[in-house]
Amino acid sequence: MTVTITPAVLQDVAELRQLYFEVYGHGYPVPLGSDPAEMRRLITDPHTHWLVARKPGAGELAGSVVVQADPGSRIGKLVGLAVHPVHREGGLAGRLTGAVCGAALATGSLDSIYSTVRVVTEGPQHIVVRNGFRPLGLMPNAVEVAGCESLALFARYADDVLNNREQVPSVPAPLAPLLTAVEETSGIGYASVRPIEAPGTGLLSGPVVPATTAMETVTARHFVGRRFLERFPDPAGRFFPLHSPNTILTPENGEFEAYADLDPATGSCSLIAVHPYPAAMAHALEPLMTAVTRTGVDYVETLLxxxxxxxxxxxxxxGFVPSAIYPAMRRLGDRFHDYVVLSRTNRQIDFRATAVSSLVQPYLSAYLRAWTAMYLPLHEVVS
Structure with a gap:
């Protein structure tokens, strides 16, 4: 199919909204495809690369794709890939993906681009891999689209980034299956990493708090943003690319403040940072999860x-399970550091409707091993 791929312009907003509606119906939870004000902001944002594909002649809109970039972290995110149903047989999704990632990386301002891909079908997984992305993990129950869905994490790197990774000598043993999956699927080496037994309940800074304990939720976005910067003046303590907190979760005694990007529309929550330190909230996970659930969110993830x-x-x-790993995610000086995604879901996990390709299967196996080791008594596993 012959199409012209060009940057999106403000005059495209109405057609783009119609495109996303025809592809996703009313179930598309991202403002990028539904909120005109946010769409106009992104189209004019110098750090956003938004491409559209049009048929020649009448110029009918056939597809759209976006890379949102965070210049501070040098990371981009591939989002909003949509091809009109009548144009899906000509490889347009792959062409759009290649074009927008090539344009974003060509600026020299990004070290990597990641994508969280729906796994209701295998097609999107193969599209990103054909365009240089590597599979890095699976996040079960991560988003509410047409029901509760799991996402797979993929990333594409600029030249030489992976050759300058900082090596880690050891990791807590529950992460070992995840590292093995990365080696198997992406060819990124962890053979020299030694699994060690992680400290257990001794890390908890107090007695476990019942789920019924009151937890205050502060959702004043601008106040939360100001306080976050006060609590974490050093950028090293607030690394969570393309996310900013809109919520504080804190017990009545104020012994910790958990900063989160909470999105009831997608049913997900990114736990960005904990003040004064992560272990301070470990004993209060249950009331924290209860407070999050009351907002309509069933999935919580964090990045370390x-x-x-x-x-x-x-x-x-x-109770968090290692779900994905992002090698060479953060540049510090001339070296790149790996990060881990840990997640927890309050909803029963059901993989029957998940189209897990061979690209992602090792991560499903790693997740199930980690979940089983954490939540099933040993006698139930071996019996």
Whole structure:
């Protein structure tokens, strides 16, 4: 199919909204495809690369794709890939993906681009891989689109980034299956990493708090943003690319403040940082999860350096499962550091409707091993 691929312009907004409606119906939870004000902001944002595909002649809109870039972290995110149903047989999704990623990386301002891909069908997984993305993990129950869905994480790197990774000598043992999956699917080496037994409940800074304990939820976005910067003046303590907190979760005694990007529309929550330190909230996970659930969210994830054994151990002790790894995610000087995604879901996980390709299957196996080791008594596993 012959199409012309060009940058999106403000005059495209009405047609783009119609395109996303025809592709996703009313179930598309992202403002990029539904909120005209946000769409206009992104189209004019110098750090956003938005391409559209049009048929020649009448110029009918056939497809759309976006890379949102965070210049501070040098990371981009591939989002909003949509091809009109009548144009899906000509490889247009792959062409759009290749064009927008090539344009974003050509600026020299990004070290990597990631994408969280729906796994209701295998097609999107193969599209990103054919365009240089590597599979990095699986996040079960991560988003509410047409029902509760799981997402797969993929990333594409600029030249030489993976050759300059900082090596980690050891990690908590529950992460070992995840590292093995990365080696198997992406060819990124972790053979020299030694699994160690993670500290257990000793990391909890107090007695476990019942789920019925009151947890205050502060959702004043601008106040939350100001306080976040006060609590974490050093950028090193607030690394979570393309996310900013809109919610504080805190117990009545104020012993910790958990900063989160909470989105009831997608049913997901990114736990961005905990003040004064991650282990401070480990004993209060249940009331925190209860408070999050009351907002309509069933999935919580957090992001930690692979080298942060204490932080990883605290979240593992609090019931989070290692879901994905992002090698060379963060540039510090001339070296790149790996990060881990840990997640927890309050909803029963059902993989029967998930189209897990061979690209992602090792991550499903790793997740199930980690979940089983954490939540099933040993006698139930071996009996």
């Amino acid at each position: 350096p692979l080298s942060d054994t204490a932080g990883l151990s605290a979240f593992l002790a609090a």
